[in-house]
Amino acid sequence: MPSTTPLRETNPRLVLAIVSIGVLLSSLDLFIVNVAMPAMADDFGAGLTELSWVLNLYAIVFAALLVPAGRLGDRGGNRATFLTGLAIFVIGSALCSAAWNVESLIAFRVLQAVGCALLTPSSLALVLAATPPQRRAGAVRLWVAFGGLGAALGPVLGGLLVEIDWRWVFLVNVPIGLAAFAIGVRKLPCPPAAGGPLPDLLGAGALIGAVGSLILAVVQGPDWGWTSTGVLAAFGIAIVLGVIFAVSSARHHSPIVDPALLRVPNFVLAGANSLVFQIAFAGMLLSVALWAQNVWGWSALQTGLAIAPGPLVVPFVAIAAGKLIARIGAGPVIAAGGLAFGGGLLWWARAAELSPDYVGGLLGGMLLTGLGVGLTLPTAFAVGAGTLPPQRFATGSGVLSMARQLGLALGVALLVALLGTPDTPAATLDAFQRAWYVTAAVAVLAGLIGFAVRTPAQAGPPIESPGHTPEATERSGGAAVSA
Numbered sequence: 367m368p369s370t371t372p373l374r375e376t377n378p379r380l381v382l383a384i385v386s387i388g389v390l391l392s393s394l395d396l397f398i399v400n401v402a403m404p405a406m407a408d409d410f411g412a413g414l415t416e417l418s419w420v421l422n423l424y425a426i427v428f429a430a431l432l433v434p435a436g437r438l439g440d441r442g443g444n445r446a447t448f449l450t451g452l453a454i455f456v457i458g459s460a461l462c463s464a465a466w467n468v469e470s471l472i473a474f475r476v477l478q479a480v481g482c483a484l485l486t487p488s489s490l491a492l493v494l495a496a497t498p499p500q501r502r503a504g505a506v507r508l509w510v511a512f513g514g515l516g517a518a519l520g521p522v523l524g525g526l527l528v529e530i531d532w533r534w535v536f537l538v539n540v541p542i543g544l545a546a547f548a549i550g551v552r553k554l555p556c557p558p559a560a561g562g563p564l565p566d567l568l569g570a571g572a573l574i575g576a577v578g579s580l581i582l583a584v585v586q587g588p589d590w591g592w593t594s595t596g597v598l599a600a601f602g603i604a605i606v607l608g609v610i611f612a613v614s615s616a617r618h619h620s621p622i623v624d625p626a627l628l629r630v631p632n633f634v635l636a637g638a639n640s641l642v643f644q645i646a647f648a649g650m651l652l653s654v655a656l657w658a659q660n661v662w663g664w665s666a667l668q669t670g671l672a673i674a675p676g677p678l679v680v681p682f683v684a685i686a687a688g689k690l691i692a693r694i695g696a697g698p699v700i701a702a703g704g705l706a707f708g709g710g711l712l713w714w715a716r717a718a719e720l721s722p723d724y725v726g727g728l729l730g731g732m733l734l735t736g737l738g739v740g741l742t743l744p745t746a747f748a749v750g751a752g753t754l755p756p757q758r759f760a761t762g763s764g765v766l767s768m769a770r771q772l773g774l775a776l777g778v779a780l781l782v783a784l785l786g787t788p789d790t791p792a793a794t795l796d797a798f799q800r801a802w803y804v805t806a807a808v809a810v811l812a813g814l815i816g817f818a819v820r821t822p823a824q825a826g827p828p829i830e831s832p833g834h835t836p837e838a839t840e841r842s843g844g845a846a847v848s849a
Contacts, residue, residue: 380553381496382505385489386512387546388452391539392482393513395459397520398527398535399424400655401666405532412468419472422585427479429771430578434570436487436764437622441565444488444495444760445556449547451484456543462536486767491759494751495557504688506751507744511684515677521655521670528666557756566618569611573622576607577768584775588782623765624758633762635819636750639700641769641776643707643742643812648777649784649805650711650735654728656785657714657798662722672724676710676736683740690741696749697819700742704813707738711806715799720791738809742816749819781805 399421407417439447458477465471490509497505527534583600590596615621627633651673658669691699713731717723747766754762784801788794 378493378497378501378505381555382493382508384546384550384554385448385485385492386509387542388448388455388485389489389509390512390516391543391546392455392486393516394520394523395478395482395516395539397516397651398524401521401524401670402528402532402535404666405528406468406471409532410468410471416468418589420468420475422582423472424475424479425585425771425775426578426581427476428483429581429768429775430574431480431483432487432768432771433573433577433761433764434622435483436491436760436762437565437570439484439488439491439760440758443556444491445550445554447760448485448488448492448554449550451481451486451488452543452547452550453481454478455481455485456540456547457481459536459539459543463533463540487760487764490751490763492554492557494754494759495756496555503691503748503752504685506748507684507687508681510744510747511681511740513743515681519674519677521666521673523670525665525667525670565620565622566614569614569618569622572607572611572614576604576611577772579604579607581772581775584772584779587779623761627753627758627762627765630753632819633750633753633765635815636746637766637769639746639812639816639819640743640750640766641773642808642815643704643746644770644773645777645780646707646711646805646809646812647739647743648774649781649801649808650707652778652781653785653798653801653805654714654732657718658728661720661794661798664722672728673732675729676732677739679733679736680740680743683737684744687741687745691745695819696745697817699745700749700816700819701813703738703741703743703745704809704811704816705738706741707735708806708809708813710734710736710738711802711809715802715806718795718798718802720795742812746816746819777805780808 403417403420406420407413410417435447435451455478458474458479458481461474462471462478465474490506493505493509494502523538524535527538579600583597583604586600587597611622615623615625654673655669658664658672659666664672687699710731710733713734714728717730718727747763750766751759751763781801784804785797788797
């Protein structure tokens with residue numbers, strides 16, 4: 367898809383607005399479909415266990431393809447990769463709305479996941495390429511904040527659309543996605559692609575298989591049993607393929623993930639923080655949804671409205687965090703976010719009662735967790751992106767996004783294990799309190815990891831990709847982004 371829009375003439379805010387629509391849709395889709403599951407089950411006459419693959423296979427494919435998709439974007443062009451991913455996602459959404467049985471819906475959800483995997487890392491790469499180096503950190507924080515907005519709108523919009531028909535959960539993506547595609551074709555820049563030889567295909571296949579097997583084991587562990595043959599086999603396959611990927615990457619002249627990335631402290635710390643924090647985030651979001659619906663007996667729409675204040679705080683905090691980062695540094699801001707998030711969970715553990723009390727029982731914790739997300743996730747992503755050269759914008763963001771997806775899967779599995787199957791109201795309260803205490807501890811751990819992030823001046827120069835000189839980096843507009 368050739369572009370006549372030179373990078374230097376592109377409005378960075380317009381680029382951010384266009385790609386954020388794709389990010390918002392993909393994030394929205396993660397949360398909106400959950401609300402529609404009971405209606406789908408009634409329509410197809412299927413059990414929720416069978417329908418769980420509508421969510422699980424999407425998560426597996428999405429996480430497994432993120433890094434190879436990012437490498438594809440860096441090599442062949444992030445504009446084309448983003449627009450292709452957006453088109454595939456829109457087509458998948460339209461097909462999902464026309465699904466005639468569970469099997470067809472699952473297949474079309476896989477198509478959606480492929481589109482999301484293509485558009486997610488390339489969208490951030492376009493933002494980084496179009497934004498002046500001194501403003502990239504703020505742009506990254508806004509890019510991440512749109513994901514938080516999707517989390518806020520998903521349950522509410524899903525509840526409203528399901529009242530009409532569950533198929534509108536997917537149809538709503540089509541007109542918005544088509545509008546973003548049409549504008550993107552005309553307005554998105556075409557930053558120079560890295561080109562070069564074909565990347566390590568063996569390593570790419572091994573990485574896809576390893577991540578897919580690992581996510582499969584994690585999401586099915588609670589249902590199949592952690593010591594079942596299927597789960598143990600999936601873990602074993604993930605380990606073997608992970609070793610193959612590592613060996614192949616070390617030997618290949620064009621690896622999918624540059625080993626140099628994993629030797630940069632800020633990038634590794636940002637990825638570790640994202641993984642651990644997402645464990646807490648997933649546990650928080652699922653626990654409050656289960657509490658409101660299963661314990662208080664609220665509808666899906668009521669639950670979505672109850673959850674919304676927390677995620678709605680995220681974009682505003684992400685914008686305001688820039689001044690705080692300039693004063694005290696990125697590490698303390700990330701740590702403060704972990705503490706605030708943990709404080710919100712402790713609020714629920716201490717205040718929640720079996721009888722509904724939203725203002726006293728949930729609202730305060732919801733706002734604190736929103737504050738924590740706004741301080742932590744956008745800042746950590748900006749720190750991780752700050753070490754990337756332009757030739758690896760999409761690949762690096764794919765690694766960070768993969769860490770987030772793995773954390774989400776682990777968080778759901780951890781919460782399910784912590785809750786168990788309580789058989790009395792008192793046991794239910796105890797189980798949720800236990801889950802909130804443990805999840806709060808995970809959030810604090812994420813904050814401690816983030817606290818170790820160094821300031822840009824201490825972190826050193828951006829990574830140089832194999833075959834790319836500092837002069838080439840300068841010609842393509844690259845510089846380290848400060849967090």
